[in-house]
Amino acid sequence: MNSKTCGKLVKKYVVLVFTSCYAGIMKSSLFLLVVFTILCIAVTLFCAFGYVLVDGCTHMAAGTSLSFFSLDVFLNGIIMCFPFAAGFSCMGMIFYMIRHPSAPLLSVAVYFVIGVAVWAFLVPQALRIEQMGLFKSLNVRTENRLTEGYFRPSEYGVFYYSKINSQNIAEGVYIDTTGASGSMSPISRFTNLQLAPTGNEFFADPLFASSAKITVIIEHIITFAKVMRIEALKAVKKGFFSYLSFASIGLALLSLIGIKSMSSWKLLNLSFVIILYVVICRINLLIYTSPVFYSVLSFFQEKKISVLSSLPYLQLAVNCLISLLLVSAGMIQYLVLRAGERRKSEV
């Protein structure tokens, strides 16, 4: 094939592609990229803003001046939140496809290309940048000391520090509001109480820990984000296969596309996608944290099934299985739908 023929062929396909675009066939499919980009930027900024907010609130001490906004914390938040935002934005593309169901096959192809690019390139790159610790040295905030003269609720009662000296030794009274101390008097005096450094707890000041108490849902989100971040960083450090095992969560999440048309009611499909998204995240979290998966692992190790005898292998297998189930469900549903349509057109 000479260069002239090759050039003609390329020209022909380019014209075809653009013609298709203008005809609107690919318009909504390519629009997925726009949807993904906008969503990814918006979610990253939102999460980074949330990160700054939580960081600021956790450093507060009652009655002291506050310095909430820090550019370094914000930039660090962007780098930290980007992988999560990118993963979440893939789900946003599914929502878009549920709402605009035209050209399903082409949309799915674009979706997978973006999804693979996210998990194979964007997420590991973001993790590598994070590992460089660009903002680590700037991220250290001046620690606020607890202030005197405030009631600070604790798990079983309330502390009141009447005096805190420069060595962070406090005196005051403790009110046992729950009766947990077993003491006859609900209020007692304490002296020489060495206060822990404020950075030891999530909230520096217990006063805010009780009023801005983290809800169960937020706690789960934070736990998930923490564990996944640590595991992702470890996986990137260890090398290609380790990261591949970790990124299998991306495969499972991308496969949620399979159930986008399970019901004729779009809203129901939307809810299925969200629920299964949460379930997949939860399963992957449990792989790292639950003793059940460790016993499963030891069971395979005892049976000498080497393919499933390490945690990355197990994760890969579980996610592949989920992915297989979802994709199969999607394909079966698609084939049944096509068969139905064909039957209708024959009639």
Add this chain to the structure above:
Amino acid sequence: MKLTRHVAAVIIIYAAFSLISLFIFGFITIKMPETIYGSAVEYKVYSVLILFFTFLPSILISAFLIGYSWAFGRNSPNRVERFSSVFIEFIKSIFVVGIVCIGICVASAEFFSPKVQRKQANMSEITENYSDYLELARYYTAQEEYSYAKFYIDNALILRPKAEEALSLSDEIGIYYSSIKKETPEPEKGENKIKSGASGDVGYSVSTLVDEARKSFKMQEYFNAHYYASLALQIAPSDNGNIDAAKQLAAEAWNMLSENPSGLDENSISIFEKKKQGYFALVNGDFEKAYYIFTSLKQTYPLDLDIQRYHGIAFEKMNTKYFFIDETENLQLFEQYKDIYFSNIRIDGGKDVIYIKGCTAIKKTGGFIQYLRDFSLFSFDSEGSLLYSFTVPYAKMSALPLEYTDSDFQEYMISLGEKKIVPYILLESADRMFDGRFISPVFSDNESGSVTHLNHYILSLPYNDFVQICESSRGAKVMPLMTLFRFANKASLYGFSTEVYFQSLISRLTYPLILLIVFVITASLSWNYRLNGTLLFKFVWLFTLPFFTFIAYIILDTVLYLINLLYYVLFAFIGVLSLPAAVIVLVIFLFLSTVYFTALRAD
């Protein structure tokens, strides 16, 4: 209207279904802790209702989402243009349904949920208090302090009248208690003393009192003659012309009283002697002794005018120094506030840390009289070092007009903005009938030994602030909104964080607006993912509704949490202006979300 009816039907059915499901779930899974005394059914009902109120916004949002998704499909034409009249009708319906749902959510969050939580907490508090009382009764029995032991065991029996261990301990204490006779406590050395002058015979001039004394003397009513003459001497200025007459009358009446009256039988002489003892005690300021003498006389001779009169006077005097132990009976069952703690800046710059386990306001008095259970006070100097502390099983608080306090205190309170009344706390209680049973503050940590006995205490804070502190004990999230509005700004004066109270205030005030925005966005979602008009709603889809509730709960919980944190930031930057700023921003969001909804279309 058709649209609204459809959605309302879905919401009502789903809310009812959720409540029934939660009741079934609750009655099967929730178990009342063994340590709690009371009805298990009652406990479960409260638990289920709390659960229902927690999920209520999510339940309503999910029902709203599904209802509109279904109703839009049925009630909208195939092609709808942006900003068309169809959307205007839709938005009207959304606002009507949304506002009703918000009303329900706000009522449950502000009123029903706190009330049910309080009732459930009461069940466990009764058990806790019973155990505490029993332990305290045992302790004071071992210490041979039977007045205190009797007080605590009586209260334990009020909470659990059939408890065997309490009954047997009560019998044991009863045996010892009936034989005790204690000395009355020494006079008080209070810090902030009230000006004298509070008595029964007020408003008489010196000359009137002398006339009364003369008249009584003529009628051989020597008690009265001496009493009026003494009163005249007490209030007369040194240059008053009636002083000599009063002195003479008092002396003559005294002489008459000192002699035993002639012509009386043995019993009458004995009564006269007792009256004399009581009267002398009264005149000498020992009105505790006088009160119990006249109380005992009054029981036997209720028609004797002297006894009636001097019993009344002694009773009034007693009331200025003590309250009666029987006033506190059964009060615990009607406590409005629990676990109240606050710090109070004293006139000398030091701070008192006060803890009250329970507080009962007497409604008849408009809440001006309150009984404070387990009242503890820790007094710190301006450097934060402890001076002394005391605790008392019950204290009685009333409103004291500021003019009855000393001038320094008045000036200090006026500088705080209070010109009328301050909380006055009586710390000692006495038995109504029998002498020897007094309950006084028990001191500890009294290193300096500066204060050994206190009869009353005046708090250097406005009376209304005390009421607000009591209400804040329920927590910033559940205390009455109006009280929170008034209290937020001065929270730091009493040891609470202004940031926390302001955040809570903004959060509660803007909650309806946030929900309205959520409802409009939910409606947009319903439109985008509406059910095709040609499709029928399948019965099996009903079982997927809890999924939507779960998703709504996750999203709402996260959003509200972040918004609440944002309010802290807002308050840190712009202080009290954060409230109007938050409202303005939310109104803009509401406008934008409404515009977004009306800009949707259908091809």
